[in-house]
Amino acid sequence: MDNSHDSQQTPCSGPHAKLGGNMSRRRFLHASAAATGAAVWAAACNGANAAELVPGGVDGEVMGYTDTEMLPWAPEYHKHDPNRPWPTDIDPGELTHPEEPAAPPPSDAIVLFDGEDTSAFEQPHDWEVENGVLVAYEEDIVTQESFGDCQLHLEWMAPDPPRGDLTDRGNSGVFMMGRYEIQIFDSYTEKIYPDGIAAAIYGETPPMVHPIRPPGQWNSYDILFTPPVFENGEVVRPATVTMHFNGILVHCNQVIYGPTDWREISEYGPHPPEGPVRLQEHNNPVRFRNIWIRPMENLKDMVPIRDWPV
Numbered sequence: 380m381d382n383s384h385d386s387q388q389t390p391c392s393g394p395h396a397k398l399g400g401n402m403s404r405r406r407f408l409h410a411s412a413a414a415t416g417a418a419v420w421a422a423a424c425n426g427a428n429a430a431e432l433v434p435g436g437v438d439g440e441v442m443g444y445t446d447t448e449m450l451p452w453a454p455e456y457h458k459h460d461p462n463r464p465w466p467t468d469i470d471p472g473e474l475t476h477p478e479e480p481a482a483p484p485p486s487d488a489i490v491l492f493d494g495e496d497t498s499a500f501e502q503p504h505d506w507e508v509e510n511g512v513l514v515a516y517e518e519d520i521v522t523q524e525s526f527g528d529c530q531l532h533l534e535w536m537a538p539d540p541p542r543g544d545l546t547d548r549g550n551s552g553v554f555m556m557g558r559y560e561i562q563i564f565d566s567y568t569e570k571i572y573p574d575g576i577a578a579a580i581y582g583e584t585p586p587m588v589h590p591i592r593p594p595g596q597w598n599s600y601d602i603l604f605t606p607p608v609f610e611n612g613e614v615v616r617p618a619t620v621t622m623h624f625n626g627i628l629v630h631c632n633q634v635i636y637g638p639t640d641w642r643e644i645s646e647y648g649p650h651p652p653e654g655p656v657r658l659q660e661h662n663n664p665v666r667f668r669n670i671w672i673r674p675m676e677n678l679k680d681m682v683p684i685r686d687w688p689v
Contacts, residue, residue, distance in 0.1 A: 430642060432545070435461025436570065442545060443572030448644050450583070451689045452636055458582055458644060459572040466573065471590040471625035474597060480669035481599040481626075482532055488671040491522060491533075491656070499523060506660075512536075513667040515551055515660040525653035528678035531555070531602045533670040537565035539595025543663050545569055549594060550661035552581060555604045556654030559618055560639040563665060567591045578624040581639040586622075586629035597668070599625055605679035606654070607635075607647055614647040616679065617687050634687050 432442040443461030450456055456463045474481065484490050491499040494511035497520075505517035537549025549565025559580070566576035566589065573585040578600070592598050601623040608616035618635040622628070638645040658667065 433461065436465060441465065441570040441572065443575075444642065447642050450644070452583075452634075452686060458642060459574060461572050463573045463585065465570075466576075466585050466587060466589040466629075469588045469590040469627060471592060471627055477597060481534055481597065482601070483669070484532070484671035485673070488532075488673050489524070491670040491672060492667065494668065509666075511668065513670075515658070515663065515665045515667070517660060519554075519657050519659050521557065521657045522655040525651070525655050526556075526672060526674055527606045527653040528675045529604055530673040530675055531604065531656065531670075532600065532672070534597050534599045534668050535563055536597050536666040537567070537594040538664055538666075539593070541565055541568045541594050545571070547661060547663045549577075549665055550659075550663050551665040552659040552661070553600065553602070554639075554657035554659065555602070555618070555620075556606055556650070557657045558638045558650070558654065559604075559620075559635050560659075561600065561602060561620065561622065563659075565594055567593045578622065578629045580620060580630070580633060580635055582641065582644075583636050583639060584630070584633055586624060587631075588627060588629060590625045590627040590629070592625065599623075603675075603678065603682075605682050606652060608652075608679070609647075609649040612649045614649075616684060617647070619679075619682055619684065621682075632682055632685065634684065636689060 430444055430446060433445055435441050435443055435445070441461040444459040445457055445461070447458040450458055492513050495508065497504070497506065497508065497513065499522055500520045501523055504520045506520055507514045507516055531553070533553065535551065541548050548569045549563065551563035552560040553563065554560050562575055562577060562579045562581045564571060564575060564577045573579065574582050576585060576589060577591050577598070578586040603621040605619045607614050607618045620630045620633050620635060622630040637647050656672065
């Protein structure tokens with residue numbers, strides 16, 4: 380999730396300043412909708428104040444924004460709306476063997492991280508391997524290889540005790556094709572806008588239910604992703620996600636309506652049929668293990684499309 384940490388920060392002084400000279404070439408090249416994001420933040424740096432989080436929800440404890448555009452596919456809600464319904468919290472149960480991977484890689488998987496080797500990601504990078512776990516540090520990391528239709532598995536853990544400001548708590552993300560984010564966030568601890576909680580398609584669609592484990596425990600994502608299809612520069616088929624979060628279905632053939640930007644509603648723009656997986660660093664040492672991917676040629680041919688066009 381990309382956003383400001385503090386209502387007193389400006390985009391030029393907050394985390395988005397990384398779009399400038401201090402940002403690595405790798406992070407810049409693979410950032411989601413980089414050109415759009417850079418334009419947005421350049422405009423903000425020319426005098427606009429940072430947006431302010433406001434309380435909402437039934438109990439007034441959910442923080443979000445009410446000055447953003449209404450979502451075309453959910454027209455009763457703003458983007459990042461704190462008043463959007465919070466998905467039902469579900470206890471996914473305890474892991475029988477928490478020190479062991481929830482789903483070891485199958486024989487046909489491409490292993491992206493096995494507890495030691497990070498060579499599947501562009502080098503050099505600043506993430507650290509500690510006791511068989513990959514820890515987010517300094518900047519995003521991006522896979523060397525690109526993927527289209529695929530099944531991705533990863534396991535992540537938010538820091539315990541929680542640390543950082545509200546929007547940093549266990550904050551990371553999985554960007555399919557470097558553009559389409561499945562959110563990672565400690566929404567066990569913090570009540571953030573529902574389209575920004577763990578397993579949300581960031582800024583677009585909350586998970587159907589919320590089966591998160593507390594900080595210090597492992598969560599698992601299993602993502603079936605199909606990329607968008609373009610003809611003559613126009614999208615004719617959107618990207619989709621089917622996803623299990625800690626073994627529980629949270630998205631089923633869910634359409635992704637465009638690049639998943641902070642506060643902005645972005646439209647599809649043509650891009651190659653394959654792209655890298657990007658793991659986000661957002662000023663919090665989120666931990667990862669057991670990351671693998673299975674390319675699945677022509678998966679999209681088996682996935683029906685609903686709720687499209689908007």
